[in-house]
Amino acid sequence: MEVRADGVAVITISNPPVNALSLDVLASLQKNYVEALNRNDVKAIVLTGAKGRFCGGFDINAFGNKPKNAKPGSVSIDFLTDIVEDAHKPSVAAIDGIALGGGLEVAMVCHARVSTPSAQLGLPELQLGIIPGMGGTQRLPRLVGLPKALEMMLMSKPIKGKDAHDLGLVDAIASANELVSAACSLALEIVEQKRPWFKSLYRTDKLPTLGEAKEILKIARVQAQKQAASVQHPTICIDVIEEGIVSDPRVGLMKEVLSGKMLEESSTSKSLRHVFFAQRATSKAVVEDILLKQQIFSDLEKYCRHNCIFATNTSTINLNLIGQKTSSPDRIVGAHFFSPAHVMPLLEIVRTHQTSPQVIVDLLDMAKKIQKVPIVAGNCTGFAVNRMFFPYTQAAVFLVDYGLDVYHIDHVITQFGMPMGPFRLADLVGFGVAIASRNQYLQSYPERCYNSMLLQILLEDNRTGESSRRGFYVYGDSRKASPDPDLRKYIEKSRTMTGVVENHKLMKLSDNDIVEMIFLPVVNEACRVLDEGIAVKASDLDVASIMGMGFPSYRGGVMFWADSLGAKYVYTRLEEWSKDYGEFFKPCEYLAARARQNASLAAVVDGAQSRL
Ligand SMILES: CCCCCCCCCCCCC[C@H](O)CC(=O)SCCNC(=O)CCNC(=O)[C@H](O)C(C)(C)COP(=O)(O)OP(=O)(O)OC[C@H]1O[C@@H](n2cnc3c(N)ncnc32)[C@H](O)[C@@H]1OP(=O)(O)O
Numbered sequence: 001m002e003v004r005a006d007g008v009a010v011i012t013i014s015n016p017p018v019n020a021l022s023l024d025v026l027a028s029l030q031k032n033y034v035e036a037l038n039r040n041d042v043k044a045i046v047l048t049g050a051k052g053r054f055c056g057g058f059d060i061n062a063f064g065n066k067p068k069n070a071k072p073g074s075v076s077i078d079f080l081t082d083i084v085e086d087a088h089k090p091s092v093a094a095i096d097g098i099a100l101g102g103g104l105e106v107a108m109v110c111h112a113r114v115s116t117p118s119a120q121l122g123l124p125e126l127q128l129g130i131i132p133g134m135g136g137t138q139r140l141p142r143l144v145g146l147p148k149a150l151e152m153m154l155m156s157k158p159i160k161g162k163d164a165h166d167l168g169l170v171d172a173i174a175s176a177n178e179l180v181s182a183a184c185s186l187a188l189e190i191v192e193q194k195r196p197w198f199k200s201l202y203r204t205d206k207l208p209t210l211g212e213a214k215e216i217l218k219i220a221r222v223q224a225q226k227q228a229a230s231v232q233h234p235t236i237c238i239d240v241i242e243e244g245i246v247s248d249p250r251v252g253l254m255k256e257v258l259s260g261k262m263l264e265e266s267s268t269s270k271s272l273r274h275v276f277f278a279q280r281a282t283s284k285a286v287v288e289d290i291l292l293k294q295q296i297f298s299d300l301e302k303y304c305r306h307n308c309i310f311a312t313n314t315s316t317i318n319l320n321l322i323g324q325k326t327s328s329p330d331r332i333v334g335a336h337f338f339s340p341a342h343v344m345p346l347l348e349i350v351r352t353h354q355t356s357p358q359v360i361v362d363l364l365d366m367a368k369k370i371q372k373v374p375i376v377a378g379n380c381t382g383f384a385v386n387r388m389f390f391p392y393t394q395a396a397v398f399l400v401d402y403g404l405d406v407y408h409i410d411h412v413i414t415q416f417g418m419p420m421g422p423f424r425l426a427d428l429v430g431f432g433v434a435i436a437s438r439n440q441y442l443q444s445y446p447e448r449c450y451n452s453m454l455l456q457i458l459l460e461d462n463r464t465g466e467s468s469r470r471g472f473y474v475y476g477d478s479r480k481a482s483p484d485p486d487l488r489k490y491i492e493k494s495r496t497m498t499g500v501v502e503n504h505k506l507m508k509l510s511d512n513d514i515v516e517m518i519f520l521p522v523v524n525e526a527c528r529v530l531d532e533g534i535a536v537k538a539s540d541l542d543v544a545s546i547m548g549m550g551f552p553s554y555r556g557g558v559m560f561w562a563d564s565l566g567a568k569y570v571y572t573r574l575e576e577w578s579k580d581y582g583e584f585f586k587p588c589e590y591l592a593a594r595a596r597q598n599a600s601l602a603a604v605v606d607g608a609q610s611r612l
Helices: 023-038 074-085 102-109 136-144 146-154 161-167 176-191 210-227 233-246 249-264 267-281 290-303 357-369 385-401 406-416 422-429 431-444 454-460 487-498 511-531 538-549 558-565 567-581 589-596
Strands: 008-013 044-049 091-095 098-100 112-115 120-122 310-312 332-337 346-351 373-378 473-475 481-483
Touching (some): 008 176, 023 044, 023 074, 044 102, 091 102, 098 102, 102 120, 112 176, 120 161, 136 161, 136 233, 146 233, 210 233, 233 249, 385 406, 385 422, 385 487, 385 511, 406 422, 406 511, 431 454, 511 567, 558 567
Parallel strands (some): 044 091, 091 112, 098 120
16 A cells, blocks of 8 residues: 555555455455555545556455355455445545456445556456355446346456446546556545545446336346256346345345355356366466477477477476477577466576577567566576575475474574575475475485485375475464474484484574574585586576575575675585585585685686586
8 A cells, every 4th residue: 555645545456467356465455445544644545456457356266265254244345335435535446457356346346436448347256156246246237237237247248448438337547557646636536526426335326217127137037047047146146136226235235245155155156166277277387297398399399480489387307308309409498487477586597508599598588578587597407496495495304303393493594584484385385396306306416315204204194285284384274384293293203214313413503503504505506506507607596596485685695695604614514514414415516616715606716627
């Protein structure tokens, strides 16, 4: 929320890629609204969406995952109607891109709407086997008339902003650049009583007489029965609309809430929501299957132009293998996005020895166009970021195997500045992915992997991380991670299987020692990445660590931070630990050379030839 000098509070919904109303977003929207309504420096409110999209509706993932104790109507009635629509300050929706489902419903709760001409406005809930559940069944007929509202809802048919303006659903049209300022001006005109202050729920000027309404609804029922006899939600939608016209719009709101809750639990809605996501999954991450990828690139080569770039978002398959069935190795390149791709800014552009410089330059250009931060990496298991960070979790698990507490380690690493500790991250990534990646590194760098049984043991007991609500932590309804006392038995089993016993020296490590035992092996591997030419320069690895792994930017990135300790100090610590705990900590030659010359890790020094 931003409060402008003219007294308008602009609240922006931001939840890429479609600004869906997740439970967190709804809670945040309500919190910001209450704050705006209470602030003396706020006269009016404008609600808009980030990145050219107002809102794609309620978060479809949230269906079936709502808090068990959620009061029916808490959003539709208590918040949207009683707080927003009945507020003593006007709200205006500034709509660009999309206002669909709950997104349009929230816009209709506002006292006016400004839209770009091409925006899509609609209530497509029936495509998901449900009905609008934030007041749309009551407000849409009162804004566009009953016949048009029935068509938009029963056909799930959106309309464009310019048509919505003709219908009276939208009060003004503006270009994308002028949208928010136009909405602010309109809001202030309402405050100054230069424009009417409408509450959509109570408008009647667009409604037909009761008799006409009953006739229109009767015809709609017949059509709904003809078009979709095997499902009930279209008829229920008509019943809810009718309730609000025959009785009272607030009674209609409650009927909408209760009907929506019942439909949400129906097998029809569960099936249609599955189809919604399944349709989008068909175009997805082709699995990490080397033969399938080889075939795809071989087929693409037959049909694409001679200068078409063949990029793959692989994170573990050797690129040289992917292009094996093509005669265009110069056009094969890796484009490794970090999950979630629509949020994480980093893009690893991975070249083989045969990738042409032009392809690299073209991808660097594309990266900028899609607002990503590119780093160029060489082709090896894990490329640059995942390669240098593979010791991160392994070092943390090593410390747990030898007696340290999982939750204390996560706390220390979070205090150091990471967004979350290695064990919370492992839960988020999921143990299946973590084990698959570890096996790749075991295969490529066996001499310096620490191979614990802990993850495997947890996975075998169906503890897969956050997705199964049990990993290193346990997870409640709100995704809150809580320590799990049961974890101890898995750690004991892991120690027994690997013959490891608690180490009292390690158990006395200071917090700073814990940070260094986890991050200095990462620095060591980053030095190898530089030594092998996988990364072009140390500062690229600083950017990669910050943007790919969340390393604290105020420490300059992983290599800059290591330089603040000094190559000699880093070398000495690793050398000590390798004597006590093995090859996992053994410092590489690149680091040794710089320690000898007390040089920066970014420096090119004589006498330190790459072993490649
Ligand atoms: C505070 C505590 C409260 C507790 C109680 C809460 C009670 C609340 C009761 C609410 C009742 C329901 C209210 C409402 O009426 C119901 C709805 O709003 S249902 C949703 C309605 N909206 C839609 O149906 C729109 C669906 N989406 C689309 O049509 C298209 O995605 C699009 C928006 C037109 C964009 O199209 P494209 O650009 O082609 O992009 P994609 O389709 O590929 O989508 C991109 C990406 O986004 C994901 N996504 C899209 N829409 C949603 C969504 N609504 N929810 C979640 N995710 C969505 C889509 O899956 C893609 O994901 P990816 O494949 O990239 O992972």
